[in-house]
Amino acid sequence: xxxxxxxxxxxxxxxxxxxxxxxxxxxxxxxxxxxxxxxxxxxxxxxxxxxxxxxxxxxxxxxxxxxxxxxxxxxxxxxxxxxxxxxxxxxxxxxxxxxxxxxxxxxxxxxx
Amino acid sequence: xxxxxxxxxxxxxxxxxxxxxxxxxxxxxxxxxxxxxxxxxxxxxxxxxxxxxxxxxxxxxxxxxxxxxxxxxxxxxxxxxxxxxxxxxxxxxxxxxxxxxxxxxxxxxxxxxxxxxxxxxxxxxxxxxxxxxxxxxxxxxxxxxxxxxxxxxxxxxxxxx
Numbered sequence: 001x002x003x004x005x006x007x008x009x010x011x012x013x014x015x016x017x018x019x020x021x022x023x024x025x026x027x028x029x030x031x032x033x034x035x036x037x038x039x040x041x042x043x044x045x046x047x048x049x050x051x052x053x054x055x056x057x058x059x060x061x062x063x064x065x066x067x068x069x070x071x072x073x074x075x076x077x078x079x080x081x082x083x084x085x086x087x088x089x090x091x092x093x094x095x096x097x098x099x100x101x102x103x104x105x106x107x108x109x110x111x112x
Numbered sequence: 113x114x115x116x117x118x119x120x121x122x123x124x125x126x127x128x129x130x131x132x133x134x135x136x137x138x139x140x141x142x143x144x145x146x147x148x149x150x151x152x153x154x155x156x157x158x159x160x161x162x163x164x165x166x167x168x169x170x171x172x173x174x175x176x177x178x179x180x181x182x183x184x185x186x187x188x189x190x191x192x193x194x195x196x197x198x199x200x201x202x203x204x205x206x207x208x209x210x211x212x213x214x215x216x217x218x219x220x221x222x223x224x225x226x227x228x229x230x231x232x233x234x235x236x237x238x239x240x241x242x243x244x245x246x247x248x249x250x251x252x253x254x255x256x257x258x259x260x261x262x263x264x265x266x267x268x269x270x271x272x273x
Contacts, residue, residue: 062195064195066212068212068215068216068219071219075192097212099195099196099212100196102205102208
């Protein structure tokens with residue numbers, strides 16, 4: 001009984017480690033915010049594969065990376081970097097924008 | 113060392129004095145109302161009751177909003193709330209911004225994520241029940257339709273130039 005509990009716990013921990021490893025292996029796309037615009041403005045990612053976006057805010061104001069279609073919103077302070085994890089996307093276009101500054105041009109993530 | 117009632121009283125007194133000291137001079141500056149959202153009175157009343165403390169320039173700062181460290185946290189939350197959605201500046205939003213914000217409001221209300229629980233604990237009257245949600249969501253739908261229709265009209269005008 002005691003051994004089976006230990007084995008179950010170990011299996012559970014192994015599964016978590018595997019899941020974390022799989023997540024760590026996701027492709028990371030770099031996105032920078034500078035001079036009131038996202039660089040690059042268009043990101044192309046492989047469809048049906050999870051990925052991460054590393055957003056670096058090189059401006060002196062806080063921004064909020066936001067996408068309604070992707071259901072993501074993340075505040076990035078000045079000089080900070082954050083990572084947004086995204087699931088596998090179906091082929092298509094997904095817009096994103098800075099919710100704090102409406103004059104910032106929209107960016108697009110194209111999954112294909 | 114054994115902690116007795118006198119120790120606890122001394123700790124509380126020091127904590128209280130520190131809070132009083134930190135709270136001196138706390139003031140909240142509410143920017144002027146630039147262009148308030150035009151909603152029917154019934155909807156406006158719900159928005160004022162449940163949303164305006166964080167999402168407008170008409171925040172009703174409670175007494176503990178002037179007591180550190182709560183005041184710091186509240187100040188930060190209100191600042192963030194206003195940046196994300198400010199009904200006092202609604203009229204100055206671009207049409208595309210209004211559409212995005214209406215979509216987010218619709219989603220957060222439908223998922224019952226707003227008002228946040230941390231706010232509802234101290235403001236139970238802000239909780240939204242079905243009597244509030246149904247007309248609110250209907251208003252959002254009609255606003256969205258109206259904004260989209262205006263956007264299409266503007267796009268057609270631009271196209272025909």
